[in-house]
Amino acid sequence: MITFESVTREFSVGNYQHSTLKELFSFSKKRPQPGKIYRAVDDVSFSITPGQAVGVLGRNGAGKSTLLKLLTRIIAPSSGKITVDGSISCLLEVGAGFHHELSGYENIFLSGSILGMSRKEIETKLESIIEFAEVRDFIYEPVKYYSSGMYVRLAFSIGVHLDSEILVIDEALAVGDANFQAKCLKKINEVKASGKTIFFVSHNVNQVENICDACLVMEKGQLIYQGETTQAVEIYNQLIK
Numbered sequence: 001m002i003t004f005e006s007v008t009r010e011f012s013v014g015n016y017q018h019s020t021l022k023e024l025f026s027f028s029k030k031r032p033q034p035g036k037i038y039r040a041v042d043d044v045s046f047s048i049t050p051g052q053a054v055g056v057l058g059r060n061g062a063g064k065s066t067l068l069k070l071l072t073r074i075i076a077p078s079s080g081k082i083t084v085d086g087s088i089s090c091l092l093e094v095g096a097g098f099h100h101e102l103s104g105y106e107n108i109f110l111s112g113s114i115l116g117m118s119r120k121e122i123e124t125k126l127e128s129i130i131e132f133a134e135v136r137d138f139i140y141e142p143v144k145y146y147s148s149g150m151y152v153r154l155a156f157s158i159g160v161h162l163d164s165e166i167l168v169i170d171e172a173l174a175v176g177d178a179n180f181q182a183k184c185l186k187k188i189n190e191v192k193a194s195g196k197t198i199f200f201v202s203h204n205v206n207q208v209e210n211i212c213d214a215c216l217v218m219e220k221g222q223l224i225y226q227g228e229t230t231q232a233v234e235i236y237n238q239l240i241k
């Protein structure tokens with residue numbers, strides 16, 4: 001069960017950062033000004049039962065990524081309460097944890113262990129990770145030589161091989177080509193069929209319709225709809241008109 005109770009996340013924007021001590025203690029205009037408070041997520045409440053695939057829709061800047069960062073505890077709420085019952089793996093900025101100088105092979109072990117897999121578990125899944133990512137010929141090359149597609153394929157492959165109960169995917173499929181996207185959608189549907197909970201952010205409504213039973217629609221930080229996917233897509237389409 002995942003529950004958000006009146007969750008708000010504020011950011012301070014536009015505050016002038018002082019560069020010297022003199023500026024800090026002076027009364028000039030250069031003195032650090034208190035920033036404007038911006039609510040990226042504004043009083044959001046919802047609950048999700050295990051095994052649901054939930055899409056998160058909304059225009060640019062609506063607060064979708066912030067919502068997922070709160071869910072995965074990358075950032076903390078300014079107020080409100082978040083309850084997450086179960087382990088989470090996230091594909092937020094895919095490949096963000098990769099070390100450029102290391103090979104694909106080494107990054108599987110590095111990234112896998114950061115994401116909570118034991119060495120033994122990674123060894124067991126190694127073949128399947130490489131196979132799914134379609135990077136076998138380049139697996140001992142440093143990932144800095146990988147194309148963006150190869151990079152994202154490997155990162156996605158590691159993510160979907162995790163045994164966590166909740167999988168969070170933010171725009172991860174945007175980089176791969178059509179073939180790989182289709183393969184990922186199939187894989188995500190397999191993960192869903194195995195009873196895991198999925199959070200899926202995408203601007204591609206076809207992908208959301210393909211995967212999600214329910215959706216959250218965000219607008220200016222607020223949750224304006226929670227419910228069935230077809231209705232959510234209609235609301236989203238009205239918003240982007």
Ligand SMILES: Nc1ncnc2c1ncn2[C@@H]1O[C@H](COP(=O)(O)OP(=O)(O)OP(=O)(O)O)[C@@H](O)[C@H]1O
Nearest residue numbers: 011012013040058059060061062063064065066067
């Ligand atoms: N660390 C931060 N500091 C200041 N403002 C932030 C920060 N992170 C997010 N914001 C602001 O919060 C708002 C919501 O951002 P968020 O990334 O959650 O939107 P989004 O719905 O995921 O957008 P997109 O579809 O463009 O990815 C934006 O206006 C953004 O500028």
